[in-house]
Every structure is written in structure tokens, then in C-alpha cells.
Amino acid sequence: MKQSVKLVAGNWKMNGLGASLGEAEALKQALTEQAAGCRVALCPPATLIERMARVLAGGAVELGGQDCHAEASGAFTGSVSAEMLTDAGANLVILGHSERRTGFGETDADVAAKTEAALAAGLEPIICIGETLAEREAGQAIEIVSHQIAGSLPLSLSGKAFAVAYEPVWAIGTGLTPTLEQIEEVHAAVRAAMVARLGEGGRTAPILYGGSVKPSNAAEILAVAEVGGALVGGASLKAADFLGIIRAA
Numbered sequence: 001m002k003q004s005v006k007l008v009a010g011n012w013k014m015n016g017l018g019a020s021l022g023e024a025e026a027l028k029q030a031l032t033e034q035a036a037g038c039r040v041a042l043c044p045p046a047t048l049i050e051r052m053a054r055v056l057a058g059g060a061v062e063l064g065g066q067d068c069h070a071e072a073s074g075a076f077t078g079s080v081s082a083e084m085l086t087d088a089g090a091n092l093v094i095l096g097h098s099e100r101r102t103g104f105g106e107t108d109a110d111v112a113a114k115t116e117a118a119l120a121a122g123l124e125p126i127i128c129i130g131e132t133l134a135e136r137e138a139g140q141a142i143e144i145v146s147h148q149i150a151g152s153l154p155l156s157l158s159g160k161a162f163a164v165a166y167e168p169v170w171a172i173g174t175g176l177t178p179t180l181e182q183i184e185e186v187h188a189a190v191r192a193a194m195v196a197r198l199g200e201g202g203r204t205a206p207i208l209y210g211g212s213v214k215p216s217n218a219a220e221i222l223a224v225a226e227v228g229g230a231l232v233g234g235a236s237l238k239a240a241d242f243l244g245i246i247r248a249a
């Protein structure tokens with residue numbers, strides 16, 4: 001199966017004040033001295049995107065948002081539109097992260113609508129899916145992620161640049177990871193669901209793995225069939241740790 005170049009994206013979540021720009025600068029410098037061999041992106045809080053774009057200008061590190069509103073503008077206090085992310089300097093956006101699905105009640109339909117908005121603004125969406133521990137223990141992991149793919153991926157994604165991130169909710173920030181066999185099984189099912197949903201358009205977009213990825217486990221995870229990159233949380237906050245994962249890719 002044709003695979004696109006791997007994408008390693010760091011999700012800073014609600015971490016990283018201005019002082020963290022130094023980490024972005026260190027990452028840019030390291031990837032200037034030695035090319036990554038994969039795509040590398042940082043997704044800081046929205047308030048940092050514009051400043052980080054200045055720091056990263058001319059380098060290989062791409063920039064993403066962590067969410068966007070489905071509407072282009074309007075009375076949506078506290079929200080940021082996809083076009084605002086583009087305007088600030090982002091070319092990617094994470095959508096449907098489990099912390100937004102559980103913490104903000106986002107549904108698959110919401111994620112699909114946000115994806116449409118992201119595409120309209122010229123952003124490359126990274127659409128997150130993943131089962132809870134209870135769902136895995138009930139033997140429902142494949143069913144859950146397949147259902148999330150069917151509901152969260154609008155048909156307009158076909159032919160567009162995008163990625164899916166499989167992030168088991170129970171592996172996020174816990175230090176726990178699925179076995180390599182479990183990752184392979186779910187990624188194969190996610191690919192099948194993407195093709196069922198988008199036809200040929202679902203065949204080549206990378207499927208990232210996310211959840212407790214660190215330098216010590218990145219190489220084996222990234223070598224699993226159909227793992228097209230990684231979405232990294234805690235280990236992306238320090239350039240040295242993130243570089244360890246990038247080198248594994």
C-alpha cells in the first residue's frame with residue numbers, strides 16, 4: 001500500500017508560555033543542522049501561533065492549531081475560526097481530540113463540520129479518534145473507531161491533504177500504550193473504514209498513533225504497518241525529547 005511521508009506532530013495542549021518559544025527555536029535549529037526525514041509540526045496554544053510562526057520562519061517545522069470553530073466568524077465567545085489559525089501562520093489543525101470530545105461534548109458531526117471549515121481555510125486537518133478503556137475492555141475498540149471515522153470524516157476530504165490520529169483515550173498521558181499487535185489491528189481497521197468512507201481518497205492519508213509516545217517507544221511504534229506518524233503530547237514540550245521521536249521516524 002502506498003504510504004505518504006510520516007508526520008510527527010506535537011500537541012502542546014494548554015502548556016507553553018512565551019518562554020517555550022525557546023524549545024521551538026531549538027527544534028528548528030536542530031532540524032536545520034540535520035534534516036528530519038519526516039514532516040514535523042508543533043501545535044501550541046492559539047495565542048502562541050503567531051509568535052511561533054516568526055520563530056520558525058524559514059525552517060522545516062510546520063505549525064498547527066488544536067481546534068477551530070465550525071463557523072467562519074460570528075458571536076462565538078472564546079472561539080477561534082479556522083481562517084484565524086491560517087492568518088496566524090498555521091497550516092494544520094488538530095480536530096476531535098478526545099479531550100475536546102469528552103470535555104466539550106464534541107460529537108462526530110461537530111468534528112466533521114470543523115473539518116469542513118478547516119479545509120475551506122486551507123488547513124490540513126488531523127482528525128482524532130480512539131476508544132476508552134471501558135470500550136476496549138468490552139471488545140468494542142474496532143467498532144468504536146470505525147464508527148468515529150464514518151461520522152467524523154466529511155466526504156469533501158477525498159483528494160485533500162489530511163491525517164487521522166488513532167489515540168486510545170486510556171493511553172493519553174498515562175504512560176500506557178497498546179501492544180504493537182493492538183496498534184496494527186486498529187490501524188488496519190481505521191484504514192479499511194477510511195476507504196469505506198472516502199474510496200480511493202481514504203487510501204493514502206497518514207494514520208498517526210498518539211498516546212504516551214516517547215523517545216524510548218517511538219521507533220517500534222512507528223515501524224508498525226499503517227502507522228504513518230505520531231501525535232505526541234507531553235514528550236513534545238522539550239525539544240530534546242521531541243527530537244528523539246523525530247529521529248525514530
Ligand SMILES: O=C(COP(=O)(O)O)[C@@H](O)CO
Binds near residue numbers: 013173175234
Ligand atoms: O493526547 C495526546 C497524547 O498525549 P501524551 O502526553 O503523548 O500521552 C496526543 O493528542 C498528543 O497530544
